[in-house]
Amino acid sequence: MVPAQPLHSTQEKRDGSSFERDDFAYDDGADDDIVSLLEENARLRKLVVNLSEIVLRSVADERPKVDD
Numbered sequence: 001m002v003p004a005q006p007l008h009s010t011q012e013k014r015d016g017s018s019f020e021r022d023d024f025a026y027d028d029g030a031d032d033d034i035v036s037l038l039e040e041n042a043r044l045r046k047l048v049v050n051l052s053e054i055v056l057r058s059v060a061d062e063r064p065k066v067d068d
Helices: 030-062
Strands: none
């Protein structure tokens, strides 16, 4: 499988420019975006835990009970 982007060592500089982020191009709203993504990630993780618990309860309820 080939990586989607070439490794740093294989990247060539073209016309004296680099592929790295320029400081002047930094978006001040990026911090807000990161916080939003982290909050959304936490919310989705909580939903996954809830869904997993529901599935486990459902599977446990469907198991036949063995009488001794």
